Amino acid sequence: MILSLSDLGWSSHFAAQHAADPTGLPFRITAVHRDRLIGLSPDGEAPLLTPGEPTGTYAVGDWVLTDETGRVRHLLDRRSLLQRRAAGTGATAQLIAANVDVLFIASSCNADFNLPRLERYLALAHQAGCYPVIVLTKSDMCDDTESYVQQAGALAPFLTVLAINALDPADIEQALAWCPKGQTGALVGSSGVGKTTLANGMTGQDLATSGIREDDARGRHTTTARALHRMRNGGWLIDTPGMRALRLLDARDGVDEVFSDISELSLSCRFSDCQHDTEPDCAVQAAISNGVLDPARLERWRKLRREDQRNSASVAQARARDKAFGKMVRGILHEKKSRKGL
Numbered sequence: 001m002i003l004s005l006s007d008l009g010w011s012s013h014f015a016a017q018h019a020a021d022p023t024g025l026p027f028r029i030t031a032v033h034r035d036r037l038i039g040l041s042p043d044g045e046a047p048l049l050t051p052g053e054p055t056g057t058y059a060v061g062d063w064v065l066t067d068e069t070g071r072v073r074h075l076l077d078r079r080s081l082l083q084r085r086a087a088g089t090g091a092t093a094q095l096i097a098a099n100v101d102v103l104f105i106a107s108s109c110n111a112d113f114n115l116p117r118l119e120r121y122l123a124l125a126h127q128a129g130c131y132p133v134i135v136l137t138k139s140d141m142c143d144d145t146e147s148y149v150q151q152a153g154a155l156a157p158f159l160t161v162l163a164i165n166a167l168d169p170a171d172i173e174q175a176l177a178w179c180p181k182g183q184t185g186a187l188v189g190s191s192g193v194g195k196t197t198l199a200n201g202m203t204g205q206d207l208a209t210s211g212i213r214e215d216d217a218r219g220r221h222t223t224t225a226r227a228l229h230r231m232r233n234g235g236w237l238i239d240t241p242g243m244r245a246l247r248l249l250d251a252r253d254g255v256d257e258v259f260s261d262i263s264e265l266s267l268s269c270r271f272s273d274c275q276h277d278t279e280p281d282c283a284v285q286a287a288i289s290n291g292v293l294d295p296a297r298l299e300r301w302r303k304l305r306r307e308d309q310r311n312s313a314s315v316a317q318a319r320a321r322d323k324a325f326g327k328m329v330r331g332i333l334h335e336k337k338s339r340k341g342l
């Protein structure tokens, strides 16, 4: 099958950047390996080399322009970027996916279902500018699916929540309808909730899924790398490995959007920097007293705000340190060269 650039998700946003380097060959990144990228163009898939920087600065879904030997010349400005603070103790950002239109947030209707976790993923979607669709999987194994749908739906007005059995073709069609031809979706969620099972249904592929597990929340990771796949309806889908923890990064606006009820109430507080604690005329505390706002929700907003601030500050510090170190190394090399009269 011959695909055009627009079939691959190309748009005027990327075409305008291509105009600055018209001889560059456009590729969409379908996989990121340690030493190379895999790119897809209308001519098919090809391995691509990066000009020196680590491949971790690229994300699945990115658009790049290469020279004729497959070496990347430019990374095109993204329309959206999903990122988190990487797992472990290091203060680094991990890119999850780029140029995503729809974020499918998968959670099963059982032990994995957790409202604060859904709020985290919603903040990620809003921060990146993706349309969030909550997909509650394993509806066939649950007696009370409707109550899960209602709880998730109450997180935001007009939030799209689907309850599906990822093994049922009719349910898969429901999910497909949210990401039509030319658009890109990404699937995120804990390990074992059924992301790959859903991806297989949406793409018609047969990627590895795991055997039945008793508890999704403690599943082993079956999918180990992110990859871009073409869906049956001509859309694109990025399956991702299950996340044990989504640590937000640079997501303050996204958090505020998820908690827009609190942000809106704050506008009526007497002080513009009100901490919603003991200040007089605090509209947020008034809403709690009137039973309009759940105090647990205020606590969750505070927690995510604090965490995002901490993560963003430590990653920013680490970036600044790396930059200063790079500058020092370049300075030393330059001095050595000048001494040798090069």
Ligand SMILES: Nc1nc2c(ncn2[C@@H]2O[C@H](COP(=O)(O)OP(=O)(O)OP(=O)(O)O)[C@@H](O)[C@H]2O)c(=O)[nH]1
Pocket: 137, 138, 139, 140, 141, 164, 165, 166, 167, 190, 191, 192, 193, 194, 195, 196, 197, 198, 208, 209, 210, 211, 212, 213, 219, 220, 221, 222, 223, 224, 240, 241, 242, 243
């Ligand atoms: N009954 C039922 N089983 C499901 C459903 N979705 C997934 N499963 C099963 O749940 C198990 C885990 O599914 P996977 O698709 O591998 O889960 P995953 O989210 O991709 O897991 P990781 O790759 O580890 O992140 C498999 O045995 C699936 O067959 C569903 O809607 N209903």
Ligand SMILES: [Mg+2]
Pocket: 195, 196, 197, 208, 209, 222, 223, 240, 241, 242
């Ligand atoms: Mg998987």
